[in-house]
Amino acid sequence: MRRECTEEERGLSFPCKLSVVVPCYNEEGNVSRLYDETLMVMRERGISFEVIFVDDGSTDGTMRQLEAIAGRAHSGVRVVELSRNFGKEAGIYAGLRNASGEYTVIMDGDMQQSPEVVLQMYDWLESHPEDDCVAAVQEKRREGAVISFFKRCFYSVINRAASVEFVAGASDFRMMRRNVVDAVLEVSDYYRFSKGIFSFVGFKTHYMPYEARPRGSGKTKWSFFGLIRYAIDGILGFSTAPLRITTWVGLVLSVLSFLYLVVVVVKKLIYGDPVQGYPTIVSLILLLGGLQLLALGVIGEYLGRTYMEVKHRPVYFQRRVIDSRDMKKTDSADAQSDENTEYNNRE
Missing domain, CATH: 1.10.287 (Helix Hairpins)
Structure with missing residues (x-):
């Protein structure tokens, strides 16, 4: 399932500078706008990049939108369709396994995390070779007092119980060098808790404050009890x-x-x-x-x-993978075939 890196990719050069991993679940109204905005920002800076969309068993038209994006994309777009809904953690894992850039950033598909912040992360890693990762920390959270209270309690409890530090407000929105991505992929837990895995693998991390934007469309997939279950997974996964x-x-x-x-x-x-x-x-x-x-x-x-x-069960199963680069090659081959056919008819 994981795309094996060539010797060139493992050396000093990479297929692209930046891989953008976007796990998606019922984000039909957001993915196209997110891609267009990311494309515009990266083109302005001249950064070679690829986008890996992971469709986590969406039940709306998300997959149709992703197919359309791959069909019109001028840069590398890879769409990984999972066989069912395995959860966001599995989506992140699938995206990282398909990323091949020198840097890899994880973004949500709801438009709340701006590509402009991605550029700030990129600039930091470029100018600070001593750091291996940049994690975004949300300054102002758009949530109720009850959820905010329970989140503070969670970080207080888990930091006292776990052997690694959990930074309050730090999410999965982060950019990592290739060595960090490889380390994260070595942790193949079935019950994944990415915040804990990032802390567990270590590496020097810079925490960058940012302000989340309003959600583009749709509504959050996280319920109150879902967050409670997620917190329990974190405590049980990284503490006895x-x-x-x-x-x-x-x-x-x-x-x-x-x-x-x-x-x-x-x-x-x-x-x-x-x-x-x-x-x-x-x-x-x-x-x-x-x-x-x-x-x-x-x-x-x-x-x-x-x-x-x-049991050593896989974290996820892929139904199919759509790569825009393969689609371009197919279109070019079809066009060349049509030209040859037309030429032969003239003869």
């Missing part, structure tokens, strides 16, 4: 803190239960006080039963992920 917390809670409860037992026995033997009755016993049973189920749930989450990882 939930298991440690479960262990400590069990230890504390065991000590408290033993002390309570000692107190009850002493009061009975010395003072003759009767043991507390039915309500106390029922309350303790319900409390301990609930904690046991919680602990089993945490352990089950880790076991379930381990079970899926050891």
Whole structure:
């Protein structure tokens, strides 16, 4: 599935300077405008680039729009159509596997991330060879107070629990050198959490503030509970803190239960006080039963992920790949064939 790099690509030269990876899901009204804007910005600067659109099982007309873009594109456009909806993380992974540029940038397909910011990232890497990656950090977020509160809580919790640092506000919108892309691709986890993977592989990263634009058309694909699930995936994927917390809670409860037992026995033997009755016993049973189920749930989450990882299932499947360069070659060959046929008829 991954396009193997030639010796030339692995050396000092690359097929293009910049690869733009755009995972898409039901972005029919945005992808064409995004491509046109990116094309205009890159042409003004004279940057050789390619765009890799990954259609993640869209149910609207996104794929038709991407086919049209590939058909009219003057620069390299590659459309990777996945066999079904595998999620944004799989879309990012598929895009990186198909990228071949010296630099690779990941953008959303909703028009909120401007190609002008991509140029700023590009200029930074060109002028700062000591940095390997530029990550965009959103300054002003267009979200409600509740979601903002939970996001702050998430970063606070995961930074205390994980062994790597998570920068608040840093998204998947980032530009990487080839060595960073190769390192990210080496992490072939089935349950992918790109923010954690970027932190895990390391490399020197510059964090660049930017302001997101309003969405071009359509609505966000992320629900509140979807974000909660995504946060849980991040915590479980890059920390064993939930298991440690479960262990400590069990230890504390065991000590408290033993002390309570000692107190009850002493009061009975010395003072003759009767043991507390039915309500106390029922309350303790319900409390301990609930904690046991919680602990089993945490352990089950880790076991379930381990079970899926050891299956070594692919992160995604490609239905087809459309490359504008191949389409141009086909058109040229057809045109040449028509010319030869016309010439032979004249003879």
